[in-house]
Amino acid sequence: MLDLAIAWRTRDFDLDVTIASTARHLALFGPSGSGKTSCLLAIAGLRRPDRGRIALDGRVLFDTAAGIDVPAAERGLGVVFQDGRLFPHLRVRDNLAYGRRARTGSDAIDVDTAVQLLGLADLLGRWPASLSGGEARRVAIGRALLARPRALLLDEPLVGLHREARAQVLAYLTRLNAELAIPTLLVSHQPEEVIALAQEVVLLDDGAARDLVTREQFARRMPPAHA
Amino acid sequence: MLTPAEWQALALSLRIALISVAVALPFALALGYAMSRARFPGKSLVEAFLNLPLILPPVVTGYALLVTFGARGTAGRWLAEFGIVFSFRWTGAALAAAVMSFPLLVISVRAGFDAVDRRLEAAAESLGAGAWRRFATVTLPLSLRSVLAGCVLAFARAFGEFGATISFVGSIPGETRTLSIAIWELLNQPGGEAGLGRLVWAAFGVAVAASLAAALLRPRNGAGERDA
Numbered sequence: 046m047l048d049l050a051i052a053w054r055t056r057d058f059d060l061d062v063t064i065a066s067t068a069r070h071l072a073l074f075g076p077s078g079s080g081k082t083s084c085l086l087a088i089a090g091l092r093r094p095d096r097g098r099i100a101l102d103g104r105v106l107f108d109t110a111a112g113i114d115v116p117a118a119e120r121g122l123g124v125v126f127q128d129g130r131l132f133p134h135l136r137v138r139d140n141l142a143y144g145r146r147a148r149t150g151s152d153a154i155d156v157d158t159a160v161q162l163l164g165l166a167d168l169l170g171r172w173p174a175s176l177s178g179g180e181a182r183r184v185a186i187g188r189a190l191l192a193r194p195r196a197l198l199l200d201e202p203l204v205g206l207h208r209e210a211r212a213q214v215l216a217y218l219t220r221l222n223a224e225l226a227i228p229t230l231l232v233s234h235q236p237e238e239v240i241a242l243a244q245e246v247v248l249l250d251d252g253a254a255r256d257l258v259t260r261e262q263f264a265r266r267m268p269p270a271h272a
Numbered sequence: 273m274l275t276p277a278e279w280q281a282l283a284l285s286l287r288i289a290l291i292s293v294a295v296a297l298p299f300a301l302a303l304g305y306a307m308s309r310a311r312f313p314g315k316s317l318v319e320a321f322l323n324l325p326l327i328l329p330p331v332v333t334g335y336a337l338l339v340t341f342g343a344r345g346t347a348g349r350w351l352a353e354f355g356i357v358f359s360f361r362w363t364g365a366a367l368a369a370a371v372m373s374f375p376l377l378v379i380s381v382r383a384g385f386d387a388v389d390r391r392l393e394a395a396a397e398s399l400g401a402g403a404w405r406r407f408a409t410v411t412l413p414l415s416l417r418s419v420l421a422g423c424v425l426a427f428a429r430a431f432g433e434f435g436a437t438i439s440f441v442g443s444i445p446g447e448t449r450t451l452s453i454a455i456w457e458l459l460n461q462p463g464g465e466a467g468l469g470r471l472v473w474a475a476f477g478v479a480v481a482a483s484l485a486a487a488l489l490r491p492r493n494g495a496g497e498r499d500a
């Protein structure tokens with residue numbers, strides 16, 4: 046699914062990552078500062094690496110050698126940001142609808158399905174400022190899904206949530222993986238999330254991909270009690 | 273109560289101020305956005321040039337307008353071919369008002385754009401929104417208070433415009449004799465005290481209303497801007 050080789054030098058760190066995986070549900074795992082989120086933003090088209098190539102499901106999104114750099118708005122990827130990033134001036138309903146018209150992606154998902162899958166029915170008329178952390182995260186996931194993305198990019202979707210909300214959002218994400226055919230890329234530093242949501246795991250450290258392992262191999266190396 | 277001539281001056285000032293803001297706003301939005309988002313060589317220079325009307329003596333700005341947009345000015349002659357005439361017309365007064373209040377409008381608009389959380393624009397982009405849609409549905413709504421406050425300030429500045437206006441288009445009753453100019457004329461006229469008092473109160477009323485509106489529009493914490 047993901048074929049990526051990018052190099053990138055910023056003030057803070059050097060990134061030189063190569064990933065090739067056919068898994069439908071892939072995770073980038075590593076400590077903070079390892080370059081996970083930078084990779085995700087590069088795939089989303091929100092940050093531009095110095096050079097390299099990114100292809101997702103056979104579609105080239107970025108290739109410095111070929112002069113390709115598909116604008117983020119046209120990549121057809123749903124991004125769930127760490128901080129949710131709901132539009133504060135739009136009610137939940139309008140946040141959910143924001144990306145809907147733009148895309149003609151893979152599997153169409155309608156509002157009712159997303160609302161039901163993520164348990165959003167009671168939130169539709171609310172303002173983002175009035176949502177709890179877990180609720181806001183679920184709305185952010187729904188908003189990304191409703192843009193009918195070719196793939197869903199999840200950037201630490203559970204970070205900053207308290208224990209109960211984390212368990213709840215994780216359960217929703219597990220359900221999405223089971224019920225929808227949308228490929229996902231998870232960025233996380235929490236082994237339990239990775240084990241629950243990914244088939245293959247890229248281990249990132251210090252700006253480079255050190256290893257690509259299956260979920261089972263990952264689970265053996267990283268007992269969930271660690272989390 | 274105001275006499276018909278005084279009403280005329282007040283109405284003319286209000287109309288000129290409103291139109292000058294309406295005409296300047298699209299330019300201010302474009303320029304404010306460029307100043308807030310774009311990095312380009314000579315940006316400080318553009319900024320300095322923008323603020324000139326605030327710093328120059330207004331009569332100098334008026335003279336510059338006369339030389340440029342007057343009947344014998346280069347731009348003035350060119351525009352006259354399309355039927356757009358500024359010299360000694362109310363349109364010239366509106367142009368002078370727009371130029372004089374433009375820096376205030378741009379400063380306020382830009383501050384509003386600066387305060388918008390860029391990460392929300394990135395989120396909109398990831399949801400398939402192109403540049404125009406991002407601007408119309410995220411950037412502009414989130415900076416609306418600053419934009420409106422800028423409009424009120426610019427309106428107030430345009431309403432009080434005097435120096436550039438009188439040097440550019442003079443004082444023609446019903447055409448370019450605005451409230452400020454009418455007050456100045458009354459000052460130079462023996463026995464004008466009664467009219468002077470009425471016009472000063474009218475100007476005071478408009479200024480207080482604009483000032484109140486600007487205060488009400490000042491961005492509040494958590495009411496949109498810089499709040500994700």
